[in-house]
Amino acid sequence: MTAVPATFAPEDLLSPADFERAAAALLPAPVRDFVAGGSGTELTLAANRAAFDQVRIVPRALRDVSGCALATTLLGRPVSMPVATAPVGYQKLVHPEGELAAACAAKEAGIPFTVGTLSSYTLEEVAAVGATTWFQLYMLRDRDQSFDLVRRAEDAGCAAVMLTADVPWMARRRRDLRNGFALPDDVVAANLSAGTGSAAHRAASGESAVARHTAAAFAPSLNWADLEELRRRTRLPLLVKGVLDPADAARAAECGVDAVVVSNHGGRQLDGAVASIDVLAEVCTAVAGRCEVLLDSGIRSGVDVLKALALGASGVLVGRPLLWGLATGGTEGAHRVLELLATELRDALGLAGCSEVGAARSLRTFRGPWPADRTGAAYRENGGVEGTVQR
Template sequence: MDSTSADAEPRPEADGFHGPVDGLHCLADAERAADAVLPAAVRDFIAGGSGAEVTLDANRAALDRVFVVPRVLRDVSPCTTEATLLGRPARLPLAVAPVAYQRLVHPEGELAAARAAKAVGVPFTVSTLSSVPVERLTEVGGTVWFQLYWLREPGRALDLVRRAEDAGAAAIVLTVDVPWMGRRLRDVRNRFALPDQVRAAHLAAGRSAAHRLPAGAASALAAHTEAAFSPALTWSSVRALRERTRLPLVLKGVLAAEDAVRAAECGVDAVVVSNHGGRQLDGAVPSADALPDVVTALAGRCEVLLDSGVRGGTDVLRALALGASGVMVGRPPLWGLAVGGEDGVRRVLELLADEFRDALGLAGCPDVAAARELRTVHRQR
């Protein structure tokens, strides 16, 4: 792994790819290309889920069971993918999801990904466990959301919120499904730990538990998050955060309709229907299956985003037809980052934009609002 500082100038020669990114024609191409260049343990860290990876696989299967009923004889010559997310315009109803430690796959890490998201015109979500600080990422000039893990010292969590606000972040995304990290067997078997040059820029400096394997621990990252994250995150914490920040507040990791309703009652601006990409409770309901009940229960009281398993523009259309305001994508931009740095992420996001516009027009929808009026049919298992 390259030890170049995240503050270094761009280094195109360090992009880790040995072919043109314009040779990627779908997200599966990007995944295959990333698999070819990433070390096996890093590839497993990105691709893996928890337990037997039942939910990881089910996310994709659930989306593939959703069939859209297209409309015809509609003028789609002005077909536009533009949307509004959390009160701000976006080129697509899509945001880049928070993914930790992106310098694992490219020397510039989150900085390259944020530049690509700005170029494409979609929000970029920076993780609490980002390997590049939020201040560097907001300097890029795009729309940046800050993802927050609730820490064992709540004051430190609120300090991160203040830091994100001061840096110019446009929203706070509180992850609510990680009292501790799910048991990810690929990381356990690999005894995965961070290399010295990759650090959580928003947490304590120096070597952390994420860089070394404590006695009896099979995953350094699991040990690190158990030490850092609070399992005592509750609705009172959400209310305290709502009172603390003036920014739009999003809860990520909601699957139960009852929890979505309670979130709206706490004044949140959006919920993300997500099972953490199959990386937390194995056996949790696929996000696409949970989405309709959440949308119905909320009845428009706040925005609803879908996360987990989105792998193409047709999935964005499916999510909208099921009632979502938009989607979040996590792994695909990381594949692009591994393959070609900023250019690779941009290529992945442009592919999603092209595929979504194609799906939108072929479904007879001139815009995003029309997509939300489409009917769906669910194929039986």
């Protein structure tokens, strides 16, 4: 694996994977594990990447791609590329400016920023940055507090509400349990009341304080009636995140949502759940154009975005790579990661014979493992070091 210098500039890092290695060298081990880890034995965490690697694109030839364009729309609003940030809590863990810096990066990149219920800055502070802001909602046991958060999001000028549907409680994440993970005193869930928002700071041995906190705060009774009530209560576009079964996607569309997000929570909830991209095409068929379909979990490159588009997605959510950039260089680092995604996506689109985003949805795909001795794998396993692959 390539060594990361003690000091470096974001422009010297040439891929999101470079930022991952840089962030791993900078972050305390418990924080690194909290961001990078998955639930259980991390089977689904690994499956997300393995599934992406098995999707193969059939490029089209003799297409004019001299004006290859990434701009499109998500939820009816223009975006610079078919990407939004995924909701990730407690971003102050990796950088003092946390969500504020990440939202600045999203604004500069021209994509939506998703501020979470567990944001370490208030949704009002994040929305004031000026990015197109989506608010992610965890349904709380206190339904009145939940709907008050939605009202606050509307008042703050947020452009959409995203209900997370796959976290009745936080799954057992063994890395956090081994680390006895707890939040530092200066990191809180700023959107919640003082007692509720600061309850994740002390952990006993073999315990995650964050998991204990969410088990006490989140509503395991979340159901379709809650989604329907949320639809009635907000005028904003509504997304539901954490959908994997096509039947659930179809029912969400019937409830009037504007988008479903196909997601296994980045491999952080049910260990053994299907990789998100493996069910993407079926979900797109099930909703039959009644709402948009976004893909979350495992996106690490512009080629991954192209694969999601080819399988029917309107766009993708990017989570961990943004945090790696944030940890490495604040707003500049996070923006550099988004720039690299845009550069890689433009390269992938053009080389696939697509002059714009919509054309990617007509690309043919195949699935199957690559040869075990493929040079790309050897290159990645050596950390991207040139000259290490024997041909």
